[in-house]
Amino acid sequence: MDSFEFLLILRIALVVILYLAILQIVVVARRELRQAPAFVAGGTRPQSVVGHLLVLDKGSATNIRIGQRLDIEPITTIGRAPTNTIVLDSKYVSVVHVRIIYRDRTLWVEDAGATNKAKLEGQDVVQPIPVRPDNILQVGDVRLRFTL
Amino acid sequence: MIKRTRYRWTELWLLLMPALFLLIGLVALAVVKTQPVTIDQKSLPWQDALTPVLGLIGALVGAHIVLNIIAPDADQTLLPIAGLLSSIGVLEATRLGPDLGQQSLGAKQLVYVIIGLVLCVATVWATQQLRWLQRYPYIWAAVGIALVGVTLAHAHSLSTDAPGRDVLTIGSGALSFQPSELLKICLVVFFASYLTDNREVLALGGTRLGPIVFPPVRQLGPLLVMLGLALLIFVGVHELGLAILIFGLFLAMLYTSTNRLSYVVSGLIAFAGFSYIFYQVFSYARVRVDIVAHAFDNINIATNQGFQIVQGLIAFGTGGLFGVGLGLGDPTFVPASTTDYIAASFAEEFGFAGLLALIGLFMLLVYRGMMIAARSSETFNQLMAIGLTSIFALQTLVILAGNLKLLPLTGVPLPFVAYGGSSLVANFIIIGLLLRLSQSDNLRRQREELKQEKQDLKRAASPTQQLGS
Secondary structure, eight states, X not given: OOHHHHHHHHHHHHHHHHHHHHHHHHHHHHHHHHHSOOOOTTSOOOOOOOEEEEEEEOTTOXXXXXXXXEEEOSEEEEESSTTXXXXXXXXXXXXXXXXXXXXXXXXXXXXXXXXXXOEETTEEOSSOEEOOTTOEEEXXXXXXXXXX | OOOOOOOOHHHHHHHHHHHHXXXXXXXXXXXXXXXXXXXXXXOOOHHHHHHXXXXXXXXXXXXXXXXXXXXXXXXXXXXXXXXXXXXXXXXHHHHHTGGGTOTTHHHHHHHHHHXXXXXXXXXXXXXXXXXXXXXXXXXXXXXXXXXXXHHXXXXXXXXXXXXXXXXXOBSOGGGOXXXXXXXXXXXXXXXXXXXXXXXXXXXXXXXXXXXXXOOOHHHHHXXXXXXXHHHHHHHHHOOHHHHHHHHHHHXXXXXXXXXXXXXXXXXXXXXXXXXXXXXHHOHHHHHHHHHHHTTTTOOBTTTTBTXXXXXXXXXXXXXXXXXXXXXTSOGGGSTTTTTTTHHHHHHXXXXXXHHHHHHHHHHHHHHHHHHHHHHOOXXXXXXXXXXXXXXXXXXXXXXXXXXXXXXXXXXXXXXXXXXXXXXXXXXXHHHHHXXXXXXXXXXXXXXXXXXXXXXXXXHHHOHXXXXXX
């Protein structure tokens, strides 16, 4: 074997190693993706979910769609700020509009400083109100229904 | 019970790749370069190539061992990717040095890599409490302003005719240093910690005028001041690449934190406007664009107009699909073949296939950085990871596009591969920060899983208690 052939083999080997490295790293990344628990956008893992809100009417909010099921956590805030548990980017929704709290095995809706108060079954939410299944919550121009 | 941290076997396994690459490269160089191949090429005694190769393998394994002790849960692919990229850099420096009359270029690059690895590990160790990075944003702003000031003062003291790349370097020889490299990291930390505090206000917008929501001036102010100061470097030292880099990472972080496309759109419009103004006002900007637009029309070796770009393109083309082979090309025809045009030097001898692999490695680096951001639960950590990763992404994009005659050429170093100490050290510090971010996040996730498991166990053990309450 003359040196030219030897160099050809070395040349191929160098490029092959680069691709082998890429392959190895992709394999590692894939394995990690499989193992890791599902993560939602924003990176926080969902806490225990105590119920759902079904979107009936999305009003002028653009980040939700009709028929979408939103998770209710033990303490859930609904509002326009990105820090809320449920974000509704409608201009009729206050920064932090309404709070849903799971207490004594019941969901409670309470006001969180909304400009125009949220309505539960047509009733203004001023003081905490217990929720019954299939009650309809109006937040600004968004209408949501409580489901399991 | 939960799996406790094991030895970082994955990292060690992946580090085999840079080691193999270096060793095969060493053999190839030893076969080719013991005798000069062409008149332009100088011989390289194989002993001279041995030091950088074995030294780098040792340094990477050393960093791996230290990481096992101080950050066992950190991401295991970052060090191998950075290691492979810097071993390409060291091998290129070793190979190109003799042709440029600098026999010990590879050894010098090795020293920079070792300093970088030491600082990388030191960064991981020093940031155990990430809070102190986050708590005082204005300290980082002050450091950034100081770095800008130092650079501008230095640039002012030099003659204005000096080429842009040298203006950023302070000091000479072994102690030379580019403050602008550290400025990038300072800016990312400042933006991340400031945006963490103010993202809600920025996301919601300030005053409204019909359908248009204007950003709140008070919250945007400090950001714009820092951005403006950083961009002053562009006006001061005529460095277009740095300006694109800083502006790009600013937009990336602002968009990530507020999720408002309008910031990006208005930012890009502002960028286009400024570019036009700069093009009209500053002659050097016109010259830079002109060189790219008419590279083949008037190649002038004396003024370096077009010559570098055309030589670079010829080097890319000479490589063909699979390259001419390590040590068998003549990449030193291109001016700045070890720094700005390292990609052309690499592509000539490794070909299109090698260049694609190089780009793939950079994509993986960016992917891992973005994954760290996506998995992180704290806003500050996410923004840090996004900003730091954007530095790699934008630098690679700007310099590769410059080399391929798609953008005006700027003196941005190709991360880890280009010869030069400041950039290498700064890049390794970034890797250190990313390692720390992933370590703290993985630890938090492990704690959460442990807690969840304990709760589940408790619930399973005492079902009656639940009913009784």
